[in-house]
Amino acid sequence: MVDQPNVAKHTFKEGVTEFWDWYEQVAQRFYETIESGQCESLTNETVDFMEIHLPAMSWVFGPGENGGHSFTLSGEGVLPKQLLAQYWQSRAKEIPGWTFYGSRQSCSVDDLKSMAIAVTDQEQVDSETFLIQTDVDDEEQLIDIVAWHPALAIVPQEHHYQILFLLLDEALGEFGTQNWLGEIKIQPIDEGVETRPLVQLPEFIEQVNRYHKWEKLPPLETFTLYRIEEQREGPRGDTIVGTSVIPNVIGKYIHHQGKLPEDPLEGTGARLAYLSIDGDVFPEGQQSDVRGNIEDALDEALEKEQSGRTLGGAFGTEMAYIDLLLVDGDNSADIVRQTLKRIQLDGKSNLHYFA
Structure with missing residues (x-):
């Protein structure tokens, strides 16, 4: 069973694909325009493209490596949107004279x-x-x-x-x-x-x-441990403990009984989702290992098709949960369903959307 998502004009993956096809065509002209001191003349053209293909994301031109120029896509401090910028950067093409950043860089x-x-x-x-x-x-x-x-x-x-x-x-x-x-x-x-x-x-x-000698992972790779002291009614209300890249989203979702005050990915063509899995799937003493194996299978399948990633998970009194970022709409959901069927969980799990 899958909650039906809202219909979007296109998926984030489609928008990213369009971006890299477009930028390959305009990169040399953009480079020469910036070199001539006319960077501002590129604003309207870039705005028009971005509003259609990568809406709700921020962008900026800037200095690049080895004296070149850069294009930066930013989530403006909104962690789920920063995950999208990271995905966009992961699909960057090698274009001479250009560096592509998935977050705003420090200046000199x-x-x-x-x-x-x-x-x-x-x-x-x-x-x-x-x-x-x-x-x-x-x-x-x-x-x-x-x-x-x-x-x-x-x-x-x-x-x-x-x-x-x-x-x-x-x-x-x-x-x-x-x-x-x-x-x-x-x-x-x-x-x-x-x-x-x-x-x-x-x-x-x-x-x-x-x-x-601090050894720190970047925020998008940092899994935060969280605990829910008091269980409540509503979706994921039985949650006890979990680790996630997006703990604040989960906390708000549980607190508001399954209704986020706002969708952090609204208008992007991507969605935050989670799986609920029957607790009897997890043998006593092996819960973390089994959930880890499920996450690995989902991660491998989604990344193979450049369609999303896992973001952590949790255990509740009755269910277990796995958090997901899905960037290709129904195609991403189909990959999740097929993976669950392959590992014999299609009848014991449900896919839900945070918003």
């Missing part, structure tokens, strides 16, 4: 020094006067920060974090902010021990990482 120190955000006609916030107080949490392998710039005193408080995160993403890159920073506060601080301008934060993080 010189570019960071020259960056400023105007908050009034006379005042601006820049990385050399934005103070960052750091506190290293070795147990969590994160750095907590307190940030302050005098100009924030005249800026409405609701804009403070927006300004800070714009500069942090430029300094550390889209994943760097998520990967290295823990608790983030904005409040007045004084210069002193463990305080430095934001422009020096990347170098400080590098020093901390070398000293502590």
Whole structure:
């Protein structure tokens, strides 16, 4: 049994295929246009294409490797959409002069020094006067920060974090902010021990990482352990414990009894899904191994057809669950069904969509 998905104009996989076919054709012209200083003239053409084929995703041109240029696709900090950007990058073609990124990259120190955000006609916030107080949490392998710039005193408080995160993403890159920073506060601080301008934060993080020898996976490969202390009514309400790349989505889904407040992949042509599997499939003492084998079979089948990936799973009092990212609509669902049939689970499992 499969919950029926909403009809989309095209799947994300189809959009990605169209993108790479298109970019092969325009890459040389785009390169020459950017070299001539006319990058802005490419905006309308690129917007028109992206709105049709890869809607709801952000993009930007920038510097590439070895003096070339780059095209970056970004999920703008929304983890499920960042997974889509990673998928897009994984299918990148080799195009001379171009580098393709699946997340916003950190800028150079010189570019960071020259960056400023105007908050009034006379005042601006820049990385050399934005103070960052750091506190290293070795147990969590994160750095907590307190940030302050005098100009924030005249800026409405609701804009403070927006300004800070714009500069942090430029300094550390889209994943760097998520990967290295823990608790983030904005409040007045004084210069002193463990305080430095934001422009020096990347170098400080590098020093901390070398000293502590942290071994960290990128966010899209990090499986977070979560526990549900109190079971409840509704889909996945029997969940006890799980590991997932998208734990926040699962938490919201269970809390709202199977109705996400918003679909994080709306309009993309991709969907977040999960399998519910009868608990009697899993022999006592072998639950994790058996679920791992099922996940491996699904992963292999989906990746072979470039149609999705597994994102983790969970155990409940009655059922077990496996989280999925499906990027090719009904084709992805068919691959899941065929895999379940092959491993004799077609009558003991159901496919559901988060939204």
